[in-house]
Amino acid sequence: MKDFWEQRYSEKGWAYGTEPNQFLSTQTARLKPGMKALVAGDGEGRNGVWLAQLGLDVLSVDYSAAGLRKARELAIAKGTRVNTECVDLTQWRWPVAAFDVVVAVYLHFSPDVRATMHRAMLQALKPGGVLILEAFNKNQLQYKSGGPAAGAMLYSSDELRADFSGAKIEFLEDTVAQLNEGKYHVGPGAVLRLVLTNLGGR
């Protein structure tokens, strides 16, 4: 899969555009300057760069070097900066209790590692920290607006509830949204939108 993303991000232009994910952009009230944010699977950086523009201290992690090069380019173009780390998240030594915000947008893992990766996201949050996630749900196979081609890579709200058990779910929506993100996410899409707070240690 890494090669797939490397190739996609080597194309001209921005695969998912340069504006943040629409759901993420509705969450500004939770985001304050100076917060430490981890953007997991940030690709070409549209979400990390937007958070940096809001004054957050951003670490964008992805295993595509081409994607992260564009993320740094986008940050410069928008007059801000993001820190980047090029690593496979399934092999990464995830920081613990280190971030105020973790963002994961369309970051899909196979069933054998999904729950472990979601626990790592939760544990990367400080107590009181917030996770903002959007992913395609199982119904996405009937739409043509992007996402993994394999049903096993798509998520359900029950899986997310189980993966993040112990956290406080602030918002969880299973919906069909009108996507308009670059050239690869256009049209109706079946998505899950989640915001939760890490209660750990309190």
Ligand SMILES: C[S@@+](CC[C@H](N)C(=O)[O-])C[C@H]1O[C@@H](n2cnc3c(N)ncnc32)[C@H](O)[C@@H]1O
């Ligand atoms: C659909 S793209 C979304 C990119 C970005 N979040 C956005 O919304 O524009 C999925 C991203 O996840 C990254 N990714 C998938 N699996 C990964 C892994 N195991 N480690 C690091 N990055 C991964 C890919 O390289 C790709 O950039």
